Amino acid sequence: MVWVAFALMTGAAVLAVLWPLGRARGAGGRAPEVAFYESQVEDIDRDAALGLLTPADAAAAKAEAGRRLLHVASGASATGRSLFATRVAALVALVAIPAIALGVYARIGNPDTPDQPLQARLAARPQEAGVQSAINKIEQHLAANPDDGRGWEVLAPVYMRLGKYPEAARAFGETARLLGPSPERLGAQGQALVYASGDSVTPEAKAVFERVLQISAADPTARYFLALGREQAGDKQGALQGYVELSAETPADAPWQEEVRARIVALGGTPPETRPPERDAAAAIRDMPQNEQQAAIRGMVDGLAARLQQDGRDVEGWLRLTRAYAVLRERESALAALGNARKALAGDQAALGRIDELAKELGLEG
Numbered sequence: 001m002v003w004v005a006f007a008l009m010t011g012a013a014v015l016a017v018l019w020p021l022g023r024a025r026g027a028g029g030r031a032p033e034v035a036f037y038e039s040q041v042e043d044i045d046r047d048a049a050l051g052l053l054t055p056a057d058a059a060a061a062k063a064e065a066g067r068r069l070l071h072v073a074s075g076a077s078a079t080g081r082s083l084f085a086t087r088v089a090a091l092v093a094l095v096a097i098p099a100i101a102l103g104v105y106a107r108i109g110n111p112d113t114p115d116q117p118l119q120a121r122l123a124a125r126p127q128e129a130g131v132q133s134a135i136n137k138i139e140q141h142l143a144a145n146p147d148d149g150r151g152w153e154v155l156a157p158v159y160m161r162l163g164k165y166p167e168a169a170r171a172f173g174e175t176a177r178l179l180g181p182s183p184e185r186l187g188a189q190g191q192a193l194v195y196a197s198g199d200s201v202t203p204e205a206k207a208v209f210e211r212v213l214q215i216s217a218a219d220p221t222a223r224y225f226l227a228l229g230r231e232q233a234g235d236k237q238g239a240l241q242g243y244v245e246l247s248a249e250t251p252a253d254a255p256w257q258e259e260v261r262a263r264i265v266a267l268g269g270t271p272p273e274t275r276p277p278e279r280d281a282a283a284a285i286r287d288m289p290q291n292e293q294q295a296a297i298r299g300m301v302d303g304l305a306a307r308l309q310q311d312g313r314d315v316e317g318w319l320r321l322t323r324a325y326a327v328l329r330e331r332e333s334a335l336a337a338l339g340n341a342r343k344a345l346a347g348d349q350a351a352l353g354r355i356d357e358l359a360k361e362l363g364l365e366g
Helices: 002-028 031-049 055-108 118-124 126-144 149-161 165-179 183-196 203-215 220-232 236-248 257-266 278-286 290-310 315-327 331-344 349-362
Strands: none
Touching: 126 149, 149 165, 149 183, 165 183, 183 203, 183 220, 203 220, 203 349, 220 236, 220 257, 236 257, 290 315, 290 331, 315 331, 315 349, 331 349
């Protein structure tokens, strides 16, 4: 196995380095000193032969040289023993310890398990691999066809679910640019911008939500985030007013009610009484006798028409009113609602586009 070969190669490399170093130090640590004292003895004999030293002095000098030579020889032996001990310690540290670790791993580990191939790792997570593969294909398509609005519309919510908020904001923005700035598309773009900035309503996000209200004045998402932006900017009174109005004008069972009412309390306000859920009113109408149903529906339609006469900026309201007249088979009223909507929304090309689309859908063109 590969790891065994690596271990053997490591041990061989350690021995190859330590052994020559140990031998060099052991061989070179004694020879120069011994040769020096041997030359001293030769000098003493020469001086005695020349009569420079008496026999007694020559004997004493030789004795001193011999003593020093014995001392050096004894020190060299100690050095050799120290070198041997150093070599053994190094071998234990660099060879024995890895060998012991290798043995322990072989006993409690699983060295025979082969590496898992890349394909097997991908197969272990087929759903994630499939999603990422689809994303890659769409991204490649959009890189080559950046004006494909449907492609951006498919990709945007995927980015949102994956937490890629900057990418989601761009994708929703491209969708709105290419397919029309509906409240849903712009609202999603604004939310992605908020999440991308750490839940902060940035000036860019604020501008997007303000565009939403230009199309649909009652849009709850835009109203909530604009109120949140005022709160973050320090305008607590303006934020409180926005939260209270949103809570009061939307159904009690709306998913945002709990959060909105909690923020009202946090700002020192009192949550207002909310209107009954719309689905409860619809259920009540369904339970009425036929003649009473028609009267209730008529009352709701007339109330919506009266509200739009007061504030005609609500494109969603105009769409609901026109559909209601179409369901009631009041073609003239539906055509009149379309005409009034076009007047009230003049200058808002996105809103007018939605009105025209509904007219085509209901066969009310011309």
